[in-house]
Amino acid sequence: MSTATVLHIAGARPNFPKAAPVIRALDGHDVAQRLVHTGQHYDERMSDVFFRQLGLPEPDENLAVGSGSHGRQTADMMVRLETSFQEADPDLVVVYGDVNSTLAATLVATKLAIPVAHVEAGLRSFNRAMPEEINRLVTDRLSELLFATSPDALVHLGNEGIAAEKVHFVGNPMIDTLLANLPRFDAAAIRGQLGLPERYVVATLHRPANVDDPGDAAELAKAVHGVADQIEVVLPLHPRGRQRLAAAGLYPYPGIRVVEPLGYLEFLSLVRGARAVVTDSGGVQEETTVLGVPCLTLRAETERPVTITHGTNRLVTRAGLVDEVRALLATDRPAADWPVPPLWDGRAGERIAKVIAEFLR
Numbered sequence: 001m002s003t004a005t006v007l008h009i010a011g012a013r014p015n016f017p018k019a020a021p022v023i024r025a026l027d028g029h030d031v032a033q034r035l036v037h038t039g040q041h042y043d044e045r046m047s048d049v050f051f052r053q054l055g056l057p058e059p060d061e062n063l064a065v066g067s068g069s070h071g072r073q074t075a076d077m078m079v080r081l082e083t084s085f086q087e088a089d090p091d092l093v094v095v096y097g098d099v100n101s102t103l104a105a106t107l108v109a110t111k112l113a114i115p116v117a118h119v120e121a122g123l124r125s126f127n128r129a130m131p132e133e134i135n136r137l138v139t140d141r142l143s144e145l146l147f148a149t150s151p152d153a154l155v156h157l158g159n160e161g162i163a164a165e166k167v168h169f170v171g172n173p174m175i176d177t178l179l180a181n182l183p184r185f186d187a188a189a190i191r192g193q194l195g196l197p198e199r200y201v202v203a204t205l206h207r208p209a210n211v212d213d214p215g216d217a218a219e220l221a222k223a224v225h226g227v228a229d230q231i232e233v234v235l236p237l238h239p240r241g242r243q244r245l246a247a248a249g250l251y252p253y254p255g256i257r258v259v260e261p262l263g264y265l266e267f268l269s270l271v272r273g274a275r276a277v278v279t280d281s282g283g284v285q286e287e288t289t290v291l292g293v294p295c296l297t298l299r300a301e302t303e304r305p306v307t308i309t310h311g312t313n314r315l316v317t318r319a320g321l322v323d324e325v326r327a328l329l330a331t332d333r334p335a336a337d338w339p340v341p342p343l344w345d346g347r348a349g350e351r352i353a354k355v356i357a358e359f360l361r
């Protein structure tokens with residue numbers, strides 16, 4: 001019998017640390033692997049630096065779709081992925097997370113009768129105004145193998161009628177990447193490089209719900225100014241947030257340092273040394289939980305509740321942010337002894353690879 005081919009789809013920054021441990025673990029099994037980059041993220045700082053730092057193989061193909069509206073971007077990806085899948089004829093397509101690349105690949109593979117494995121299945125914010133929630137719902141509905149990172153995901157998938165035998169609770173491959181790279185996170189070095197004081201807060205803001213509407217963005221800028229009045233704030237700004245937050249008057253402002261998006265190692269070094277993180281990102285809620293850094297999430301809900309029950313995360317409003325930071329700065333930083341979520345132990349990639357190898361046998 002010929003060796004089965006697994007085709008991985010990665011396209012946007014948060015996909016890369018999730019794919020790396022799965023690809024590495026599958027190297028130990030008798031499968032051929034291909035990596036297709038959709039090109040959803042294309043800047044050196046949003047993509048290439050992650051490939052180098054995480055030791056990801058060069059993509060076998062880059063579809064270079066670039067940016068666009070959700071409909072256009074997803075449609076462009078689908079057209080190019082269809083040709084790609086027809087040529088490669090894989091036995092399984094593996095998709096990661098909840099970005100538009102995940103959705104596009106799932107739809108195309110399913111229509112070509114190629115089974116899909118979804119890594120990070122079952123997360124739900126129950127907020128369909130988030131594009132990621134739509135991507136998660138459709139991807140999970142269509143997947144043959146669903147890899148869950150937390151117990152709440154198992155409940156959601158069960159409630160949606162997804163057969164239990166398709167679902168595997170494996171832990172969190174993004175945390176595999178974090179734990180494997182922990183010795184490379186050098187807070188002092190990045191502080192020196194960026195000229196930061198000993199005490200600082202990191203903020204990352206890019207969600208449409210926070211930055212797209214000028215009124216919301218202005219309110220957000222005011223809240224972050226209130227934080228900067230208490231402690232230095234460093235913001236590695238995603239291109240989407242950058243223009244809109246500048247227009248909203250976020251910076252220049254005393255105590256606010258806006259820097260370019262950082263590489264994986266630089267960003268996690270910065271987070272590791274921070275007094276706290278203010279964010280609207282998904283993955284950062286999980287990374288701070290494992291690093292033991294307090295995380296204030298500027299969102300009304302989270303699809304990652306395990307970071308609240310087993311971690312350092314709290315949901316905050318724009319209006320409440322300043323007081324939350326004040327209260328936090330008045331207390332000692334928590335010691336690293338809270339219960340990290342179950343199976344976030346650095347071995348999720350191995351578990352996923354084992355299930356995939358079984359499935360393809």
Ligand SMILES: CC(=O)N[C@H]1[C@@H](OP(=O)(O)OP(=O)(O)OC[C@H]2O[C@@H](n3ccc(=O)[nH]c3=O)[C@H](O)[C@@H]2O)O[C@H](CO)[C@@H](O)[C@@H]1O
Pocket residue numbers: 012013014040041042043046067068073098099100101131132206238239240281282
């Ligand atoms: C629906 C979807 O898939 N959203 C994901 C995407 O949002 P993100 O906001 O990055 O969505 P896009 O990939 O559409 O990019 C948005 C905008 O950023 C700019 N741009 C984008 C890529 C790049 O390399 N350079 C650049 O300048 C473009 O102006 C583009 O229009 O990535 C985020 C992480 O980064 C994730 O949290 C989001 O879940």
